[in-house]
Amino acid sequence: MTAHHAVVVVGGGQAGLSMSWHLGALGVEHVVLERDRVGHEWRDRRWDTFCLVTPNWQVDLPGFPYAGDDPDGFMSGAEVVEHLEKYASSFAPPLREGVTVTRLRRTLDGVFALETTAGSCTADQVVIATGPYHEPAVPRLAERLPSAITQLHSSHYRRPEQLPAGDVLVVGTGQSGAQIAEDLHLAGRRVHLAVGSAPRAARRYRGRDTLAWLDAMGHYTKGVDEFGDADEVRLRANHYMTGRDGGRDIDLRAFATQGMRLHGRLRGIDDGVIAFAGDLAANLDHADAVADGIKDAIDRWIDANGLDAPHEERYVPVWRPARGETTLRTGDITAVVWATGFHRDHRWIQVPVFDGRGYPTHERGVTSCPGLYFLGLPWQWTWGSGRFAGIARDARHLAATITAARRSRVTEDVSWLAGTATETFPALDWVTGRAAA
Template sequence: MPVETIDTLVVGAGQAGVAMSEHLTRAGVSHLVLERDRVAESWRTRRWDSLVANGPAWHDRFPSMDFPDISPDAFVPKDQVADYFETYLGRFGGDIRCGVTVTGVARLDGRPGFRVETSQGVIEALNVVVATGAFQTPVVPAIVPEQPGVLQMHSSGYRNPAELPRGAVLVVGAGSSGVQIADEIQRAGRKVYLSVGPHDRPPRSYRGRDFVWWLGVLGKWDMQAKAPGTEHVTIAVSGANGGHTVDFRELAAAGMTLVGRTEACRDGVLSFDADLERNIANGDANYLSVLREADAYIARNGLDLPPEPEAHAIAPMPASVTDPLTALDLKTAGIGTIIWATGFSNDYGWMAVDAFDAQGRPSHQRGVSSEPGIYFLGLPWLSGRGSSFIWGVWHDAKYLADHIQIHAQYRAYRPQDDVPLSSASNA
């Protein structure tokens, strides 16, 4: 079977791969996008049924196309987000093949480019863009051994309350996914325990502007990760039910039992860290700091935005927070399900290239890896705080497409013949 060749191969057709295809098309770079499932498959089948985008439609989109039939200030349901990317790729992208799995990438010997093994044969490419994103391998800490009558699942496997076994539910992790899932299950009439770790808790909106707008004008989308390994920041924010500020006190008042970080399990009894009040207080401090910066920005720029003094009022900590549970007997509490909203890790075992550090993390600057010709896209903090968001990945993709085009020009350069001396003397 002949080996197929291409200038640039893009692995993955989620939001990162779609954005990359657009920019490569605009730059005139021949490329191929490979996707093991369907376009934007994660949005369709690896999210819960009621999920909506965490940012409003005017912001969480690509610059050159609006969401059809959606108010700019609405939060787009997940299936419509997936449809958006599929439509977008058809309008702006290049060649795509779905149902193809990439199983290996290795540098070619003695010539530029890479040998890419796939489920449908071998492809040779000068460049490979790894656009598989940040949500590859669900992380489930090895804390709770298998318990009779208790279903354990990752948040990526949760769909809706009706599909869960009978009984109370423990949700571990209080970022956006964990909070929204716990709230939905409680609204369905189930008893819910929520394990709350360190987090940021921004306002959903303040003084008539969504928090994504505030992050923009305050320059926070451009923030860089402080150090390797500190890239992940748990953020408790929600676009559900029209969008609202997450307040753990309100969840507790509605009957949810908050506990600290889940630490261990012995003989069917979970133990929790005594950090609950501290974690919530630190989240409050983050929330108030955004309000203060917003107020200062309004005053400095003379904006006519209505004051919102009530947003600064923080209610007292409930007794369940100041004197929290430190242990929970799963059987006595009637726990039927544990949902681990504990994030994802990346698996690059299929890549035999020198593009990783000693910990196996991608070694790169703004997605340009230490292995020439290998690029990463869609990772958190790739270039800044906005990199893993829909609009942010679009801008990162443009940077990588420009880099690929510039290096193509270097490869294409051929020096002219030496100018004859007679011609030089007459110059």
């Protein structure tokens, strides 16, 4: 695979394909390297009943807006894969599947060197479009569970029948944890759910999908620099709701009335006892308060714009937990699903652009290293950045930055060559950039 490219895009998901579309439209030579197949993350890390939380009209990729007959519906995982495959076929990007980049470094002369499972190549500029979800994160205390208990990370959960009969503990109430708990609950399984501080949002409010209101209000285009602490914003958990069966709220309190056992945050495992913190009531109240805050903002926007929207009564909690810590014996469960997120794995990137937490430092995807960019990160620039809704905008910005950098480099080269007519320069070694002996 030894070759030189103007741009190498690492990752062939929605971010990498969007980047390729824009680069192609601008006539920039490039290659897209995908370690598996297009849509890999949607094929192999989603459960059978998975649906997007965002409505189909937000699946708006560059040059390929949603054109189906259900814009307010929610694509299943299989439909997302099919959509991405059709997108790739629509413009035939220079895509190489089954190629993993194992090392990226910058040489002394400013060129990027990439080592891959298909050989080596170099590039003037590189876009990292591998997303943020790399290695499943499972807490070390999982090692304290008896070996007889089946343990799965949420990325490996597919269906209830995958787990042995008996009670199941789900740890985490982000979007995956809440939806997997619902999946097991609807299948008739007894679920114990460790509830964290993730917020929730109503699926619909005052006659429209909540996300449609937020889009109309400009929330998806609000830059992260408009918030007081960008780092804090980027670490926030997503609001839980679901697109399943046409979309609905996920009401953990209602599940509790139906037999789901809710607990506070997982605190420890010792001597056959699983201990949960006494913060369940606070966590549920916080989630409800966030949902109400979103409704308040929608109400204000409706009033300010004089819109005619039906009135809707506010949510009233249908269940409240008892105060205090709770426990569960390990012998009372047969399986645990860890919906505890992912670790970033950028060890293969040997360029110093990361902060102390391993997060790439950047501004709108542009790092401090000239020619190195990131695309598809949550809150890269807006709330939509890590979703289908904002990929096109972010890719367009990076494509413009890349082409500007290319023009600048050409101008510098031309200026240097022009200067040789009147000035004397030492011969250069074009590999190292040093003066030749």
